[in-house]
Amino acid sequence: MEYLKIENLRKTFGGVVAVDNVSFDVEQGTLLGIIGPNGSGKTTTVNLITGFLKPDSGKVLFKGRDIAGLRASKITNLGIGRTFQMVKPFYRLPAFKNLVVPLFSPRVKRMGGHYGEKDTLALDILEDIGFERDSAVPYKPASILPHGYLKRLEMARVIALQSELIVFDELYSGLTLAEVASISPMIEKLIETGKTIIMVEHRLKELFKIAHKIVVLDQGKKIAEGSPREIMKQPSVKKAYLGVEL
Amino acid sequence: MLVYGFINSVILMMIALGFSITFGISRVANFSHGGFYILGGILTWYGLIKLGLPYFLSAGLSIIIVGIIGAVMYRVVLVRLRGLELSEVIATFSLGIVILELLRGLGVFGYEFRNPVFIDGSVEIFGVGVGIQRIIIVCAGAVLLLILHVFVHHTKMGLAFRGVAQQEHTALSVGINPDQVSMLSLAMGSIMCALAAVLILPLGVISVDEGYDILIKALAVCIIGGLESTLGVLVAAFIIGYIEVLTSMYISSSLTSVIPLACMLVILLIRPSGIFGKSKEIEERV
């Protein structure tokens, strides 16, 4: 049984076919990259998998169970976490409180703990991800944090959630090379600890270094699938990415 | 004047708080607020006078019943209308009218519909005689604000509520069901509304028309203060509360009912988001 199996997923918005009969599998403990030009349906695919959109047709089989169309909070509690391409922190909460919210989610409930006790845990997670603990940064409201920190906060949220399958939507966009270089190893570490990851990414060079498999979307359709090495050679991919150096 | 303005302001705050809490968390403008208020009062009256229940039992039950009605209204009707703001307003307003007009049809009119004060008597404050009921209202208002503050800022449920209010998508992505939170926010708002009714109505008779008045007052206070701001509710209640008392003392008491509306219009003209309201953040796509 496949860990995650996407079957003939389709979603239209009015006349626009955003995702057009897309199918692919993700093996447990691997990293799948989804690439494609802007508007090719990557974010829509993420939304369909994580319950933020209902597909017109098709299935999302997670460990054999069709989860397509379930409420997003339900899917989260089944173990699938996501980040947002456009960062969406709880703007008026301090950075560390942003993590206390997921730490109280039903998914991590078994760890117990009362209000206040989870603050330390939240600060630990933030420290691991590069929020200097002794600085004021973890205590600042999310609304005044720079973009690089907000991106990392997105990632910290799914780590706090202890999701087993994590979907990152353009986590690297807007980050400096140095920031990407510091985050990439963390993602590899997540894989090592048994997590499964789907990364929608525009930063192909960085993605190809850590991905096991790549799916290429163009105008809602899957146009190629294979190892990063194979994908780099595909003429159809080069065409879709006209001008992008692979 | 000082004392009466103060009491009047606290009363206004109590009336508006339930509306503001519900809106602040779930963005539902509960236009059945006035209906719930009168319902809370009349249920208490019914339990007390007709069924002979002890006062506090009758009041407690009424508050719980109104809370449940609020939650059911969300669960059955509003959940289908989420995002359609006008439909939400029409639905809640209709329910409010149904409640009020049903009560009118059942013959709720006149002096007999009156809840007794909790404790008779009055004390003197700054040389003014003040009924004990009014003192109870002021104390209850302060306690309510305190409880609310502790709930929102120091409990995990309060944190979840703030999460949903600030960023619904992210709340969903960490496993919070916003519909559940919104339902609870309606229950909470309705409970506060009925609580206000139980405390305040003994000062006068229970009349159906007051239901409409209460809704307008709650709206005025919330819009002037800024719709989701509890601090705004407090400040706006005091502004309107004192202007009302001043008007009835120095101009004419028949004008007081116009004051909240006049203040609301002025604020809408000069600062549409209210004194403490935040201008809308730009909605981003998922």
Ligand SMILES: Nc1ncnc2c1ncn2[C@@H]1O[C@H](COP(=O)(O)OP(=O)(O)O)[C@@H](O)[C@H]1O
């Ligand atoms: N909520 C929506 N309403 C209408 N059209 C949408 C919506 N979301 C996405 N689309 C359209 O679907 C297509 C795919 O968009 P998206 O999945 O965001 O692409 P990507 O993430 O690959 O850039 C685009 O044409 C976009 O305009």
Ligand SMILES: [Mg+2]
């Ligand atoms: Mg996208």
